[in-house]
Amino acid sequence: MTEATTVDIRNISYVGADGAEHTLAEFGDKAVLVVNVASKCGLTPQYEQLEQLQRSYGDRGLQVVGFPCNQFMGQEPGSMDEILDYCAVTWGVSFPIADKIKVNGSHAAPLYKALKKAKNAEGAKGPVMWNFEKFLVAPDGTVHRFRPQTKPDAPEIIAAIEASLPA
Template sequence: MTDLSVRQIPFTDASGAEQTIDGAGADVALVVNVASRCGLTPQYAQLEQLQRAYGDRGFTVLGFPCNQFMGQEPGSIEQIQEFCSTTYGVTFPINGKTKVNGRNAAELFKALKQTPDADGKAGRVEWNFEKFLVSADGSVQRFRPKQRPDSPEVVAAIENALTR
């Protein structure tokens, strides 16, 4: 996907205000649907490492709590933020709870899901911690949940996006 408009699709931040990727103030964003009670929850630590490593270069992680996968994000936004900051030291934005699949999926995720992964498969978000790297030009790369945020493929994609 190379449509700049993905950067301008509104979503709801943690305070309930409308926000966009452009409005988040980063040239490159890693959009991730997150959950606090998932086997992949330790990925928060790697996401925070990426935020700390690249944040001063125009990069941000944007976390979107999602309770659509076996109810693994049941808390309020305040509880989720508290968990993220105290357990993993998260400094990146945790936005409002978001639906990523189905008829009521957020518009941002409807657009992001059109992007195929490395195997050429687009469509539904498979599980918590699916990652979408949105570049300054609006192009998107997709990484599936089990691919660690600090994997060589994700790190290379971030570095490439930041040098374009």
């Protein structure tokens, strides 16, 4: 399992696909799996596993949230309408998709500036490596970080989710 890091992020705002400001605190005591997503990436099939996590654990206190990002080889070039349509039609995504963001660099979204302080299983923190990097934010603010190649249904992610679900 990843080394847990506590980062105060639940009240940092981000813009949703609806154009309104939101925070992770809106999900109450749910564990939130934050994932930077892209439609034209070799890892895009992870949408299917993310949706399965939402369906399997949503009633137990998990919320998946996707953050489209075009910073990695332009693999999320579409408009928000195109992205939302693609996610719904191709992958049956029911979890919220936020507005497009930057996850790295000086213009990174504040939420991701905070998330990048969390360490992964190897103890590394810092820039997001690629599309589909995952951050599990527990209700107490503990963050578990998983690199892009770690599939959403990997045992270490499932264990972290189950340990983070509200009682």
